[in-house]
Amino acid sequence: MNRKKVLIITYYWPPAGGPGVQRWLKFAKYLPDFGYQPVIYTPENPSYPLLDETLVNDVPENIEIVKTKIWEPYQLAEKLNKSNKKFKAGQFDVGTNQSWKSKLSIWVRGNFFIPDARVFWVNPSVKFLEKYLKENQIDTIVTSGPPHSMHLIGLNLKNKLPNIKWIADFRDPWTEISYYQHLKLTKGSDKKHRLLESQVFKTADFTLATSYTDAENFRKNGANAICITNGFDEQDAKNNPIANSSTYFTLSYIGVLEQLRNPEYLWKSLQNLVAVNSQFAKDFKLKFVGRVDDKILQNLENSSLKNHLQNLGYLSHDKAILEMENSTLLLMTNFPNDSSKGIIPGKIFEYLATGKQIISFGPDEADVATILNKTDAGHHFGYSDESKITEFILEKYQLWKHGKLSERKGNIEEFSRRNLTKNLSEILDQLAS
Known part of the structure; x- marks a missing residue:
C-alpha cells in the first residue's frame, strides 16, 4: 500500500x-x-x-x-534554583510558596x-x-x-x-x-x-x-x-494483567498534581469524614501515582490523612493504568478559573476505559463535565462544593461497602x-x- x-x-x-x-x-x-x-x-x-x-x-x-x-x-536554571526543574513539567511555586529565586526564575522564563x-x-x-x-x-x-x-x-x-x-x-x-x-x-x-x-x-x-x-x-x-x-488505547488495557479487587475504598490520583490544581476542599472533606466516621477511616485509602508537588504532600502528611496516604511516585504507563484499575474512585483536578473550562486532562479517557467512577474538580460548565455527563462516568464539582463533595463520596462508599458500586457501561468508543x-x-x- x-x-x-x-x-x-x-x-x-x-x-x-x-x-x-x-x-x-x-x-x-x-x-x-x-x-x-x-x-x-x-x-x-x-x-x-x-x-x-x-x-x-x-x-x-x-x-x-x-x-x-x-x-x-534548563541545566543553567536548575543550578540557580533546584525547583526550576518544575518548569519542564509545567509546574512552579505560586503565592506564599514563592521564594525570591522562584520569582526571578519565573520572570526570566516568561520574558527571556x-x-x-x-x-x-x-x-x-x-x-x-x-x-x-x-x-x-x-x-x-x-x-x-x-x-x-x-x-x-x-x-x-x-x-x-x-x-x-x-x-x-x-x-x-x-x-x-x-x-x-x-x-x-x-x-x-x-x-x-x-x-x-x-x-x-x-x-x-x-x-x-x-x-x-x-x-x-x-x-x-x-x-x-x-x-x-x-x-484511550484499548490495547493498553488488554496488555495488562487482570486487576485485583482492593480491600480498601481507594481514591486515586494518577499524574502530575501542581499547586494551581490543588483541590483543598476535597482534602478538607476527607479529613472530616475520617474524623467522624470510624468505619470510613478504617476502609479509606488516598493513593497518588505520579509527581505530586512537595508542598501538597507536606500539607497532607501533616493532616489527619497522613495514615491513609499511599504515594507510589511516577510509574510507567502500563503500571499506572493497572493502578487505575485497582482503584475505587478516580480523581481529576483542573485549574479553578473560568478560562480553564476547555482543559480536558488526557487522563480522563484512560479513566473512562477502566469503567471506574470519576470525581472531578474545576470551573462550572467545563468540557470535562460534558464528557462525564455524556458517559455517565462520575461527577464534576466546583472547588468550593464541600457539602456536595462529602455527599458524593459517602454515597459511593456505601454502595462499595455493600458490593453495589457498579462500573460504568456507557459507550466511549468515540474516544478510542x-x-x-x-x-x-x-x-x-x-x-x-
Missing part, C-alpha cells in the same frame, strides 16, 4: 514519559491504517522532566525518526525565552527541515505544542515553503493557559506572545484543539480550528485512539485534495 508521508514535529517522544508524548505516539501508531506514513522529527538530546522506557515498546516498527541536537537552558525555553531549536530546525522536506518530497507537516516553539518551526517553514500544508496541534492553549497569568510578563513580552500565537492561528491550514471550548476560542482568534480530543486517528486522517484527506 502506497502511504502518503506526513512529518510530525514534536518535542516529546519516547522515552519521554507523561501525557504529552502519548497523543502523537498513538496517532503515529494508527495513521498507517488510514493511508498515511508518519515521519517523526524530534530532538536528539532533549531535557525531559519524566522518562518512561516502556513507551518505547509502543513506537511503530520501521517508523522513520529524524533527530537533530537541541540546546536548552519566548514562547519557551526550546526556542533555540527553531532556527536550526527550520534550516534543516527546509532541505529535508524538499529532498523527501513531503508536503504535509504537523507541529505539536507545548512547547509552542514547535509551532514557530511550522510558521517559518510555511513562510519559506508556501505550498506545504500545515496542521498546528495545541495539546494545551498558549496565552489562555491558566499559568500564563503567573509568568510575570512585561507588556512587551505579553504582546510578543500574543502576536506569535495570532500568526500561528492565521497561517496554519488547520489548528487542532484537544477540547471543544479551546477549538471555539481558537476560531474566535482567527484559527481554522477543529477539536480532536485525546483518548483508533477512531480519533480516523478523524485526523479525514483532515489530512482534505489537505491532500
